[in-house]
Amino acid sequence: MATSSERSPPPFPDSEDQDLLEDVGGPESDADDGEDLFLSASSPPVTSMDTALPPASKPSDVLMEPPIDSISNPLIKPVTSQTENKPTSEVVSETFDDFFDLTNNITEAAAKDTADISLDEPSDRFVDILGSETPATQEEVMAADVSVAAATDKRDVTNSVTDPPAVGKKEVKEASTAPVINLSVDSSASKTQQPVAVDKVAEPLVDFLSDTPPAVDAPKPSSAAVDLFEDDGSDLFADPRLIKSSKKPQKSLFGETDEDLFGAAGDGVSVAGPLEVSNPTEPADIFTEQGTAAVSSVGNASTVNSKTNGTCSEEEADIFSEATVELSLDSPQNERKTEVKAKPSAPTPSLSATTSHAKPQSSAIEELEQEEEEEEEDKFDIYVSVKDPEKIGDGMNAYMAYNVLTQTTLPMFRNKTLSVKRRFSDFLGLYEKLSEKHGPNGFIVPPPPEKSILGMTKVKVGKEDSSSVDFVERRRGALERYLQRVVNHPSLLQDPDVREFLERDELPRAVSTQALSGAGFLKMINRATDAVSKMTIKMNESDVWFEEKLQEVESADQQFRKLHTLVETLVIHRKELSFNTASFAKSAAMLGSAEDNTALSRALSQLAEVEDKMEQLHQGQAENDTFCFSELIADYIRLLGAVRGSFDHRIKAWQRWQDAQTMLQKKRETEAKLLWANKPDKLQLAKEEIAEWEAKVTQYERDFERVSATVRREVVRFEKEKAKNFKRQIIKYLESLLQSQQQVIKYWEAFLPEAKAIA
């Protein structure tokens, strides 16, 4: 499972390549053609724009200029562009896949449309990008440089490869290496294909411009090109609307990874930064523009726009089907977008972030795939212990810090033993990150112990009584088990945040956990439960397995709660027994001291000693009950909450699918109405919408099936772990019980002669 660490950019997974090859070579081997057309896309907009959208033409003009400049400039920094691009390569390649799929899907629909119309969009975007950058001229220039560099790179590659299919593959690779935004530029560059000079590049463009409108061949490829463009945009676009939930998790991930990886990314990345940054912002802008344009524009133009929308969604669906992690892929970009928007003046940090995050993601995907193959074989050579709780600070600002000790032989860690200091909120922070990242995909993320205001306040106040010691010990144990569960989970272990948590000396302070008190946590769980029950009413479960499992989980939850109460009662009684034994020992000692008969007196004081020892045993037994069962059961109550959470996520996916179906139905009705009303212009739009929603429905269905499969696998794993865990605990418990019973025997054996000696 330990593939490559994220730090070194993973080599291209073979399987990916194969896929790409097939996609590229099979259905639409003319990736080159597409690119050719595509190149034209950047320039053609002008013409189309002029005709169709007068308002949009202006920006396009502005945009047009910069690209040309960049092209005309000799390759300034080709190398840098390459380095920067690599991290994102995975992402890009994926989009490519999608892109190809989409092209297949759309080509038919798109066939009707004329090339120039389809070209509008790319150009728009392009313009937007440029437009967005214009305020910061410097950045613009940078972007231009980079793009040029990328273009040159591509050209080189294309040059070397003569065969069309091979070129396609390479191209894909190259494209993938180039950041998403670059794609437009890249494609333009690749179009040239012949290692011609800058002039040539410009020429084809011009040619194309003139050619495009009448061109017969053009439509198909052009549409593809559009699609390609769409891809970038679509990711971003789709996110806000459809995957709102996933947005947040990504954020956190994004923030984290970036810091880490930033160093690794190096200087080259920083150069790439502005470009990338500009990219995400632009698609979004474009999109909105398109939307407005679509509304205002009449006829073909509008239909095209709608189509593009459709493509976006489709592609997104594809992405989903590809890998579970892809979901998260989207959101980082999303994040990036927002970030960039927030601070356009300082694009560099965000840039680094984007590159950095892309890397872990890609590696994560790889690992995930591998892991799915091995799946059940989940014996990791890793052991995590939480030790030495230590109070840091005074008063209400005090907190407990723990030593997290990791022993492992896994190659993905830097050392065989790792030791870091972590405070409680760090554990919670880790959980939040993990649950946001992996929860929506149906993973059961082990939950940490709840915050306890009461318990912690006692500790803070500094009372060194037994209850606060007990509290700290309980929590320490719970944290240890929590971490152990996390690292025992094959997918979670691969998460960069987990590794960071175990390895890194200093962790950024987890802030969002502050509000997550015990009560809040319970409330959260309850809310999730409510949501589940509410949804189950709506959802007529088609899968009996899930229906049964949900019921099982519910009843298990109740049982465990009951068991927990009972064990807690038992523990209370044990403590009471220990206390009572102590006081009996005292009174026996008193009785002994008051006794005249010396033998009896001695026997009684011996008895007092025996009872004192018994008291220790009872005390130990109470702890044993607590840590073997009470805490274990408490863990499982929490875990069952997590299991229900995964069911919840599955139902959410189902809900989304159903909603999409309903929407599709509505669209179809609209179409029928339009047909009846004989409004061909609107009919086109309706058809496109239907196509869009059909794609969404298939996407969400696949999505739902994927989440279902994951949940299923996770639940099976959970049950396996549960049985193992309980067995281990029961054995441990029995061993200690036996030991204490043998101790009791020893005590009695020692006392018996004393009692007999009384005469």
Added chain:
Amino acid sequence: MMEEVKEGASALSVHGHNVKVTEALKDGDALTFLIVSEKLSGTGEYHVHRTYEDLEWLQHNLFSQEDVPGIQGVIFPPLPARPQVNPPAKAVKQLGVLALGEWQPYCRALETFLQQVASHGTLCKNKAVETFLTDADPPGKQRARRNLFNRLSQAVEELRKEGHKDVDEFFHAERGRNAVATGGAKNAAERFLDVVLTQQKIAVACGHFSAALHLCVEPGEDPDKQAFSKLCVKLSEVFESMKKNMMNVAENNVNTLGLGLDLESRYQEAEREMLFRRTCKMVEVENARRNAERAKPVKKAAMEEVKRATEDEFGHISKVAKDEVARFQGSRVQMLQRALVRWCEQQLLTARQSAEQLSQHLQAVRALGPRPA
């Protein structure tokens, strides 16, 4: 305690030391005890049913033997407090370990009481004892006035007379020792009762946990689920045997040291009452002496007579009391030793059984379910 039966001097037709209280029959709120005693002739047993009222009647008769000299110097075997079906918490405290279980401890305590009475050199001569043990019909219904003899009157006078300087150094010392021992024994018995009560609670809690574990069993073919279910069942068995073990421990506690401490505590109380009665008599003697000294010549003779009678009585009481105390000291040490030894032996046995069971369970669990990785 005080079991020495005077050879051949038994006034009873039964073996005094062999009286058994075999069971307590519950009829509504009333308890009836079945008392079995072996005939001296060896021809059979007397089976009689007696209520607590009958026991009170017996005790009253013992107390009020005016004709026996020095009767007040006797440490009367203590009758356990009145049993109550479904006793309130307060009564439980008064009854101590005797309130536990299905009255077996109480029967044991009654048995001890009757044996002590029947084998007591002086008390067994009372006809009431014979009647009580052998007569098929319950003794006369005359509910003699509530015997406050020992209790209420004492409480009032106690404060006044308890600290009265004794004429005899022996009794003075004995009174001091007794005061400490009474408190100590009572305290120890109560603490021990707490221990037992808690052990019973633990047993109950184990039982509940064991029962609840059975509900965790999930049906299904899945091997993991089955493994878990088996574990639950096994753990349930473990807790069931822990419950039984704990019950045994508690029972051992009650039946040996618990009863021993209870008896010790009540006997110390009885001794204290005896000592108090003697002190009262002593005060009476002193008063009589004073009266005789101060008496006018007319009454002088009468007063002297009273004084002599009282002194005589006091002398008897003191003599009997001295013997009783000596016997009591000897027998209570024996009794406590027996209790301790039996306690220890039984607990040892229980602990060994429990350890044996646990190791069996451990083996079973190890062989069970998902193989440890």
